[in-house]
Amino acid sequence: MQKDDEQKILISEEDLFDKAFGLYEERSFDEAIKILEKLVKSFDEGGLLDRPLENNDSFDKATVYYYLANCYREISRFKLAREYYEKARTCLAEQKESDFIDIQDVLNDYALGLVRDGNTEESKKLYESVLELNSKNVSALSGLAACYLLLGDIPASKRLIEKALKVNSEYYHVYHVRGMIYDEEGDYENAIKMYNQSSFLNPMYARSHYNKALSYEKLFLIEQAIDEYRECIRLDSTHISSHQNLSYCYLQMGEKDRAIKILHEILSKNIDANSMADISDSFREIGDDEKACQVLTSAISLDPTNAEIYIRRADLYKHMEKKSLALMDYLKACELDPLNDEYKLLYRNTKLGPDRHTVALFGNDSFCQLGNTSTNERNIVWKPVFVSACNDRVKNIYFGTVFSLFWAEDVAGESNVFECGFLNGVEYLLFEKLVFPPKTGRVKQISPGLQCYIILTEDGQLFGKGFNTDYSMGLPTNHFNYTKLTEIDTSYLDSKVQTLVQGCNTMSALISTKGTLYVSGLVNHSKFTMLSEDVQLAGLTRDIIWYWRQDRVLMNYKISNMKTSLVTTPFKEDIRKIACGETHTIFLTSSGNIYGYRISSVGGISNTHEICKINTHLFSPPLYSPIKDVECGSEHSLLISKDNRVYASGDNTKGELGLGEMSEDFIQVFTELEFSNPLINAISSNDGSSALFRSTVISDEILRNSFNFKRVNSFYDLVIVLEY
Structure with missing residues (x-):
């Protein structure tokens, strides 16, 4: 090949890389991957990139591998991301140097991919190796802080994040991790403030909006959560969890059709098989097992060698009581991953159990x-x-x-x-x-005592059986063993019974549809005694009745002195x-x-x-x-x-x-x-x-x-x- 021809091909490859890099910056990862894979193919065929670097080159092998790995990481193809990060590390070691990336960049992004894939310990080791090279690498400090937080060591996470702040107080991820720490400690208001600061410093970082949405959910601010999920999706249209959570928010607000529409929207995008399998879980939450099964089948057609998706469809078939189809999928998973003993156990137990x-x-x-x-x-x-x-x-x-x-x-x-x-x-x-009396509604709830139990039906009837010690069941005869289901009179309550309260006690308690808490055995007669209004849920111990009010206040009633107290939580x-x-x-x-x-x-x-x-x-x-x-x-x-x-x-x-x-x-x-x-x-x-x-x-x-x-x-x- 003549020198001029080589130069033309090199320019063509540089143009391709520049185009891929532009797509990467625009988060068009699938399109960027197609171009970068084309460049990788030239490596395998002994292309021009195998020659020594020259001063006017705009990229090298390690750079292509590195950006290809980042693309796969961003679309959650973690196995391929790992493969190309390893290739980038090898190339850097062989090249000794690169004008475009360094080993710290590769290790930091590699560690980020690992932690997203759930390999926190391995990610932690990579961040530590970066800090051995440069103790002031703020990306590694904040990433390591996140790892310690995920591993449950909050004090270590706090120490690292404070050190990162001293190194660079303008680095967005430091505030993102601080938000995660506040979230873990239950301080959702301050968590939101930190996520806001992260977004201010890096408006394109979608995950701060996602985490902020989660914090809003925990504060029961669903509309604000919806706004943040939508902003996350605007910045990263392939962020599967945001679509799922947004769908669930609408489901909680009673907008089922809108929730389903969001799931169909993400399915229409070019998502990978694992993401598609995750969406199937959302259809199951909505109650559409058939659609969930269709989505899993589509995921398998995209990645027919993915044993885990076969397992997920098999689990669904079992839930739908389609045992023969479940066995076929378990067997296929065993064929694809013959060393996985858990898959073999699932197949055997389904077949023989x-x-x-x-x-x-x-x-x-x-x-x-x-x-x-x-x-x-x-x-x-x-x-x-x-x-x-x-x-x-x-x-x-x-x-x-x-x-x-x-x-x-x-x-x-x-x-x-x-x-x-x-x-x-x-x-x-x-x-x-x-055996229930004739014309009894379906069972809604059961509450066991130590030597008795009460059953609530969907039409509001109460039935008791067992020892009515100290009128524990609200039945008329004290210290009597009711050996058959006996209806309990509730006509004097302010409304129908909504919930039975469970606990390890000889008493019984219930909450009416109006939120009134009634307790048996507080006085020496068979009727339930009203204890409090606006109650959401309750529990009974031997000496304390706990109840959580609808205004989110915890109260307790001590039976020994018959006093009610506000509880600081x-x-x-x-x-x-x-x-x-x-x-x-x-x-x-x-x-x-x-x-x-x-x-x-x-x-x-x-x-x-x-x-x-x-x-x-x-x-x-x-x-x-x-x-x-x-x-x-x-x-x-x-x-x-x-x-x-x-x-x-x-x-x-x-x-x-x-x-x-x-x-x-x-x-x-x-x-x-x-x-x-x-x-x-x-x-x-x-x-x-x-x-x-x-x-x-x-x-x-x-x-x-x-x-x-x-x-x-x-x-x-x-x-x-x-x-x-």
Whole structure:
């Protein structure tokens, strides 16, 4: 080739790179990738870029690899991004130098891609390697601070971000990470201020608008959140999470059609298979499983070698009770990833396990409340035993001292309640179906006491069964064992019953549709006594009635002195659940944090009479995922995280923690159960007994009531092979 020809080709390649760089700056990443891949092809064919660099060159191999990696990172193709970052590192090492990028640029952006892909520890190491080269690299300092925050080490994150501020107080990402820290601490107002400063310094940084929207959601400022999601999408039209969250905001506001339209809009864009699979989850939240299945099928057509998407479609098929199709997808995933033992287990358990939902039971089985699953003389199940229950779709499970209730739904969608145990005092029952009086509405809620339970129907009727100790059920005969379901008079209430209040107590409580809290047993007669108005939710311990008012104020009523007090809380979030044991209480907030009364910072029961935060990063092992649900027994607690890991603490003398052994001493630190797996999405616990199970409704209720849980992929069937 003549010198002039070489020069023309070089100029042509320079023009291509300049065009690609312009598209990169415009965030047209797909178009930029096409050009950069063309340049990469010239490398493989021994093109002109393999020659030594000259002074008038505008780019080199390492630069092309670097920008190609950045493009793939921005469209969430992290596997390809990693590949090209590694190539850029190798080229820089071979070239010794580059006039266009340096190793610090590559490592910083590589680390950013890793943390977005969930590889926080690996990202942390890359940022640290940058700081070894340059201790004042502000990008690495702020990136490392973000890593420490994600790993739960807030003090280290704060130290790094203060150091970054001293290096460069005008760097936008420093304020972005400061906003993340404030958000983690529950100070959403200051978080928003920091995100505003980040946007002021870098108006094109979309993620500050996204994080700001999340903070607005936690403050229940939905309209402001919508504005920020829209601004994020304006800056980055492929930001999938913003589309999903925006859709969910409209869904919460009752604008379902608008929510669906947003999901279809993002599907019309040129998104990758993994993003498309994420959108399928949003269709499931809306309740359109068929559309979710279609979207997953489209994702598979885009990337037919992606085993994880086959797994997600298989999980959906199982939820839709299409077992044969689920088996085909599990088998395909095993073929694509033959070394993945988890995929093999899913296939085997689906093939060999029961067609219906199963539950895991453990704890005290002395009265057959665990379905007579114990085989030892002490009638205790130390390690959870997986069994089929009722042959129905389990919605929820409840325990008392001598009984359990399994609320389930048959194939026709009819609700059934099955009772185990010795509540009637005459015979042991094993999954005995309850018989309701004629013309009774569908079951809406169940509230167990220690030796009784109350059932609320959708038409507002109340039924009780068990010991009416101190008029605990509001039935007319005191200290009488009602062995059959008996209707409870509610005609004197200000309106129909809306919610039953649960707790580890001999009393019962309920909230009417007008928000009035009524409690039984406060005075010596059968009627429920009005305690407060404008109540949103409540919980009962032996000596305290907690209630969260509609004006977001926490109150308690001490039974011993009959005094009501305003409670100062160490958090600004809304309370989503109040779980009560005999004396201890755990408050679950809207962002997945938990706070305890008479609970230590690691989850052990204590004499602390102030509400304090329970730090999940101090668990064994540490937990960095938000809490999805929490349950309290008399003297123990269970919780399940957003990623479906289960932890337990407290009394384990009856095996109620499911740790596989008896413990005379209290387990003072929340400890993970060894068998935790993503097939489980719900927990239940009360006096000495516990259960893990796949619920058809628990996750949906939580999704409706909490902003942070709306994208949890917890739609699984529990089909574990029986273990005895």
